[in-house]
Amino acid sequence: MIAVLRNPTYAKLFSAQIIALLGTGLLTVALGLLAFDIAGGDAGIVLGAAMTIKMVAYVAVSPITTALASRVPRKPVLIAADLVRAGVAISLPFVTEAWQIYILIFLLQSASATFTPTFQAVIPSVLPNEKDYTRALSLSRLAYDLESLVSPMLAAALLTVISFHNLFVGTVIGFFASAALVIATRFPHIEVPPPTAFFERLTRGGRVFLATPELRGLMGLNPVVATTTAMVIVNTVVLVQGDLARPQTDVALMLAAYGGGSMLIALGIPKLLETLPDRRVMLTGGSILPILLLAGTGVMAWMSGTPQWVALLIVWTLLGAATSAILTPSARLLRRNSTDQNRPAVFAAQFSLSHACFLITYPLAGILGAVIGLPAVALVLVAIGALGTVLATLAWRDASRPLLQRVSAQGPTKTQQ
Known part of the structure; x- marks a missing residue:
């Protein structure tokens, strides 16, 4: 997988x-620490508002900045x-009021909503070979999962x-270093x-x-992912410390189980997609997620003690894997159904649509x-996820059916695998 890093531009x-x-x-x-320093016991309200602002920026700003x-x-x-x-990170230590945090967070997340889909849209042009691109997607998924584990420890x-x-x-240094690497990179001509x-x-x-049709199927899978992720x-923290009365370290362990399952599949995806079409892999994941969440509901409601804890760790690992x-393969769909010219718009649309689901499920x-209660809300999320899977399956009925060859003003698509 790391052979793809021999490409200096991608590296x-x-x-x-x-x-x-x-x-x-x-x-x-x-x-989080700044919010507590400013708001004390109301830090949760400040952080909740900040996260809501983040999602609103992701949903609304990405298509606008991409169009501009x-x-x-x-x-x-x-x-x-x-x-x-x-610049926003430099400013944050100097804020003294919650409303200042909200403005800076909106600017920060608007910049991220511009950076992320633009970055994702560049990689297919850097790695035109589909096998190399799939390896890059696996590395990217691993990077996101490892960051969620490494950053808190660091x-x-x-x-x-x-x-x-x-x-x-440290945040400012990170963003400046990222900009310096982008400056040093030779981009393909588009x-x-x-x-x-x-x-x-x-x-x-x-x-x-x-x-x-292929992307309509992806639209159906977005809420499936959002329900489980939410x-x-x-x-997780409510389940572990509230319902199960377990220590804080077990919250980290349970989240690590989820991340570990995700990384395990990310490592195996390049080989898996050499023998199976994207549709089968993704719809299998979409079908399993509501079932696993339903199984987790049963574990919460009817088990106790050590067997319950072990079962939940297994369920969380499988949720991460599904x-x-x-x-991991979703960007392959975006790549296949876009051109160099409209690819940023297509990636921005997925960025916006997927985060719109999170704006509802969180x-x-x-x-x-x-x-x-958690078992009851899990059942609600199961119902939403199951509906999303059904819609995805109906929209993406036949993996061998040719896609529409041209969309007005968007360019040609390629045949679905």
Whole structure:
């Protein structure tokens, strides 16, 4: 898998991604401590509002900035986004009011909503060979999973010798280093698309999704991923410390089980996709997720003691694996059904659509879980996930059926595998 790093352009871009991820991880920890420093017992309200602002920025800003920058070369777009993120990180230690955090978080996440889909859209042009691109997707998935484990540990180690305000310095260094690597990278030449009306550019990615059966299937799988992820991210700590009365270290262990399952599948995806089509792998993951979440509900309701704990660890590991089976190959669909010119719009559309699902499932899992309990909210999420899987299967009926060959103003697509 690491052979793909022999490509010098991709190696620099992947390094930029890793460094920026670590910077973002440190920022997350520092932001939580800053919120407590400013708001005290109301820190949860501040962080909840900040995370909501983050999702709103991801959903709304990504298509807009992509449309505005559609005729700008991608290299300066990435550099500018990194510099904006560094500027926000520099400013955060000096805030004294919650509303200042909200404004800076919106600017930060707007820059991230610009950087991420633009970065993702560049990689297919850097790695035109599908096998190499699949290996790159696996590395990217591993990077995201490892960051969620490494960043908190790195932050904890740094906090033993520095104050939390200095964590922002690490974030700034990360974003500057990411920008420097992008500057040092030789980007492939991509023809600038012809000038078109802003509304056409704004809706370009969404129209490709609606016109392409394969991408409509991906739209159905987005809420499946969002329901499971919301249950894990929002309610793991409630389940472990509230319902099971286990120590804080077990929260980390359970989240590590989820991340470990995801990494295991990410490592095996390149070989798996050499023998199986994307449709089968992704729909299998989509079908398994609601079943696993239902099994977790049964474990919560009817088991106790050590057997319950072991069963939940297994379920969380399998949830991570099934989620990775959907997420890791998903960019292959976006690559196949886009051209060099409209690819940023297609990636931005997926970025926006997927986070729109999180904007619904995160508060649903948190608020409804507090009202009706974890087993009951898990059943609600199971129902949403099962509906998403059905819609994905109906939209993506036949893996061998040729895709629409042309969408007005978006360019040709390729035959589905």
